[in-house]
Amino acid sequence: MNDVLFHRSGHAAHITLNRPKALNSLTREMVLRIGEALTEWEDDPAVETVVVTGAGERGLCAGGDIRAIHDDARDGDGSASAAFWRDEYALNARIARYPKPYVAVMDGIVMGGGVGISAHGSVRVVTERSRIAMPETGIGFVPDVGGTYLLALAPGELGTHLALTGTAIGAADALLCGLADHHMPSESLRSFVEDLAELTVRDALRRHVQEPPPGELAARRDWIDACFAADTVEEIVRRLLAQGGPAAKDTAETLLAKSPTALKVTLAAVCRARRLGPLERVLDQEYRVSRACLRAPDLVEGIRAQVIDKDRDPRWSPATLAEVTAADVERFFAPLGERELGLAALSDTPEEVVW
Structure with missing residues (x-):
């Protein structure tokens, strides 16, 4: 069975992630094949629109193949x-x-690498079934695939909140945070995708877009912005506990269950992403951080606890926020020399997408 499928319908070209039993998690081969298809379609005048969907009923994509990363x-x-x-x-x-x-x-479900393959697109459609998250701190990792870039652009401190807690959000909150553009009922998706064969994207959207069900983050903006604006994770936790409300207390407890190292590196990564500018510079930074995570103990331990043994009892090292020093964090951002990703050096001025 092919892990990614391609077909055309009218003037639309389709990518279908096709590992439903693995919630369409991405492999390197899938990534390379998608890149080849995009190259082919870019210069094909018969292709006006590219559409990416996931096979099965559970979601678009749960991320990369983290079992393979664990073993490596x-x-x-x-x-x-x-x-x-x-x-x-x-x-x-x-x-x-x-x-x-x-x-x-x-x-x-759209998580981790699934966000990377979707939320950078020019037209991002969510439904009442959407559950979008960057849950990396729970496995001793840091949001990547441009996740720190996207979350750094979210209003106020909502992106910092999502990056640190790994909270999954629905359609309205994805729209609020800038991770999506349009909502439609899941029952409309088949008709919407079929319409893209003959209609412009704008006309197809006009037929199906509706207001989403209410979200949760807008009502929590005051305390999220106040607490997550702190300069350190320790101060964020202190402010959450002092806030007094049950939601803030639950958020503090959520943070304290995550990898202390991953939390501190994630906060630094999001703060730096706000100053770096274009996506490519942030991806270069994320590549340095990701490679550093391979040498740190928490990534293997986090995946073991959450995915392999599933005991949900990771033994983080260091075990507390206080033990993670500024020097420990800085090591994750160290230059890689000849091994740098180098996307920023290769990037050109973005082309404007008109549709």
Whole structure:
């Protein structure tokens, strides 16, 4: 069975992630094949729109193949994971700059690498079933695939909140945070995708877009912005506990269950992403951080606890926020020399997508 399928319908070209039993998690081969298809379609006048969907009923994509990353970090030299990230991040940048409408159907679960293959697109559609998250701190990792770039652009401190907690959000909150553009009922998706064969994207959207069900983040903006504006994770936790409300207290407890190292590196990564500018510069930074995570103990331990043994009892090292020093954090951002990703040096001025 092919892990990614391609077909055309009218003037639309379709990418279908086709690993439903693995919730369409991405492999390096899938990433490379998608990149090849985008290259072919970019210069094909018969293709006016690209559409990406996920096979099965559960969602678009749950992320990368983290079991493979676990094995590579534990037993290998990290080169397989580094090669995967190099190609994946280049694809994320390619999607963001694609000169034709790139329509991502973000139905169901969209997490980690699934966000990277969808939320950089020019047309991002969510439904009442959408559950979107960057949950990396729970496995001792840091949001990547341009996730720190996207979350740094969210209003106020909503992106910092989502990056640190890994909270999954629905359609309205995805729209609020800038991770999606349009909502439609899941029952309309088939008709919408079929309409893209003959209609412009704008006309197809006009037929199906509706207001989403209410979200949760807008009502929590005051305390989220106040607490997550702190300069340190320790101060964020202190403010959450002092806030007094049950939601803030639950958020503090959520943070304290995550990898202390991943939390501190994530906060630094989001703060730096706000100053870096274009996506490619942030992806270069994420590549440095991701490679550093391969050498740190929490990534292997986090994946073991959450995915492999599923005991949900990771033993983080260091075990507390206080033990993670500024020097520990800084090591994750160290330059890689000849091993740098180098997307910023290769990028050109983005082309404007008109549809």
